[in-house]
Each structure stands twice: as C-alpha cells, then as structure tokens.
Amino acid sequence: MNTDQIGGFLHEKGVKPSFQRIKVYEYLMNNKEHPTVENIYRDLIKEIPTLSKTTVYNSLNTFIEKGVVQAISIDGNEMRYDLYERRHGHFKCEVCGRIYDFLPPKEAYEELEALEGFLITDRQIYLKGVCKNCR
Amino acid sequence: MNTDQIGGFLHEKGVKPSFQRIKVYEYLMNNKEHPTVENIYRDLIKEIPTLSKTTVYNSLNTFIEKGVVQAISIDGNEMRYDLYERRHGHFKCEVCGRIYDFLPPKEAYEELEALEGFLITDRQIYLKGVCKNCR
DNA sequence: TTCTTGAGTTGTAATCATTACAAGATTGGC
DNA sequence: GCCAATCTTGTAATGATTACAACTCAAGAA
Structure with missing residues (x-):
C-alpha cells in the first residue's frame, strides 16, 4: 500500500486520513515488531520534525476506536501496537x-x-x- | 483457610509468611473481584495501620514470582491481581x-x-x- | 539472654507512560 | 477565499510503579 491507498483505507474505516495518521499507520505496516509509542515517535520524528508524541497517542487511540489497530497490554509496562488482525x-x-x-x-x-x-x-x-x- | 493454614501454604510455596504477606494473600482469597493495589491497600490499612503501599507491591511481586498469584494486565491502566488458578x-x-x-x-x-x-x-x-x- | 545477620517493612523520592488542556494550524464545504 | 470543525502541538498534570535507604523484626549462635 502506498500513501494514497492507506489514506483511502483509513477513510473507509472512518478515520480522517491526515498526514500524521497516514505515517503512523504506515509505520505499523512496516514494523511488525509491536512497537511502543516511543519507538514510533523516535523513528517518525526523523521524517516529521514537528511531530508531537501526543499526536502519536491520539492517532493510535483513534485507530483503536475504529478497529484498525489493536493495543497489546501483555505486561504492565508500556502498551504496544499492532495492526488489527482477527485471530492472532x-x-x-x-x-x-x-x-x-x-x-x-x-x-x-x-x-x-x-x-x-x-x-x-x-x-x-x-x-x-x-x-x-x-x- | 485460616491464618495458620495460609502461612503453611505460603511456606510450602517458598514464601516466608510474614504477617503482611498473609494478610495480602488472605485479602485475595476473600476478594475475588480482581482488586488493584489501591483496593488492597485502602482496605488492609484499616486492619494494619502501619501498612505501606510498597509492602503491598512487594508482597504481590513475591507471590507472582512464586506462582501463587497472577497479575492481570487486561487494560493499560493499573494491574489487577488474582489467586493463581490454571485455566481461567x-x-x-x-x-x-x-x-x-x-x-x-x-x-x-x-x-x-x-x-x-x-x-x-x-x-x-x-x-x-x-x-x-x-x- | 544478648549479638548478629539477613530478610521484611516503611516512607519518600524518582521514574515513566499516558492523558488533559489550551493555543495554534489545517482542512473541507460553502 | 472564508469559516467552522477537526487535528496537531507542547506543556503540565496525573497516577501507577519502582528505587532507595533507614528502620524493624525474627531466628540462630555464642
């Protein structure tokens, strides 16, 4: 999926596809190792120097609400995130x-x-x- | 189980049965609603006015290490605790x-x-x- | 009994993930 | 191009958990 396709997909799912949200989603597509917010932020800020960590949180929470991302709370530390896939x-x-x-x-x-x-x-x-x- | 029996059980499991630990374990026996540390602390301090919240954390972590209690991280908020039971x-x-x-x-x-x-x-x-x- | 030692407890301070909030930026519809 | 609604940003607040150091306690040895 390229940027436009991600935008289209998010739109379909009821998420307004802002630049930041597309980048966060794309990051999850390319990094399947269940990144933390810190991981996502530290990597994306190289591309988007104005990015705020709050935006990463906001985007992820929107995604979760709309069911396109799932949060993993496997231990008591930080949350980890993963594209939503049924049954895994x-x-x-x-x-x-x-x-x-x-x-x-x-x-x-x-x-x-x-x-x-x-x-x-x-x-x-x-x-x-x-x-x-x-x- | 009474206090002595809990003490014996903990001892068996490799946990030195201090007064505080026995009380925390007993609390979990009597409160199956998956209490938080805050819940446990607020209730037990009525009985044990010198109790420290750190002791509650320490006791629970010891229990978890020895496999007598399990931690529930079902959401990203506080941990909840439950006696260990296989398969639930x-x-x-x-x-x-x-x-x-x-x-x-x-x-x-x-x-x-x-x-x-x-x-x-x-x-x-x-x-x-x-x-x-x-x- | 007294000493000693190791473990347990306590309270405070630090850490760290997450959210609240308010101000500024952006976007889509008219 | 303009306006209202929505997003983004940065900072401050919150709140759970741990670190740490001092104190207490229990048990065994002398």
Missing part, C-alpha cells in the same frame, strides 16, 4: 523481551465466541515464557 | 469496568500448549465487551 495471539519472551505473533488454532478462538449473554468485541490471547532463541 | 480467562466490561472470570473451554487452553520450540510459563486469555448487566 501474542507471545512474550521473558528473556529477550521480544513479542512474537502466533496463530492460535482456529478452535481456540471459536470456542471463545460463546459467552452466555455477553457481547464480545475484543479477544486477546497472551502467552509468556522463553522463546526458541533464548532457550 | 478474564472478561472486562467496557461499560461498568467490572472484570469477570470465565472458564475457557478446555480445548482453548489445550490448543495453546503446543508452540513449536517455545517454553510457555503463563497463559492469559482476555476478552472485552459489554457484560450481561450492561447490555
């Missing part, structure tokens, strides 16, 4: 700190659909442990 | 803010056991939405 879980390695995506088996998610009388809008599956590289 | 998920109502326990179907968890080459030490399933009462 996160694994955090307690040694290197890296967060991996994984695709939980279909059954795991389907079983979570049914919760008597509750309306479910978001599902997160978090695993912690030690990753392949760190063992 | 948490649902947060976005309207009333309450956090419910639920028992995910056995399959959901069993499927999560297998993650090629990774050592898994903790699993959390978080759902969000609107609860029965708030719909």
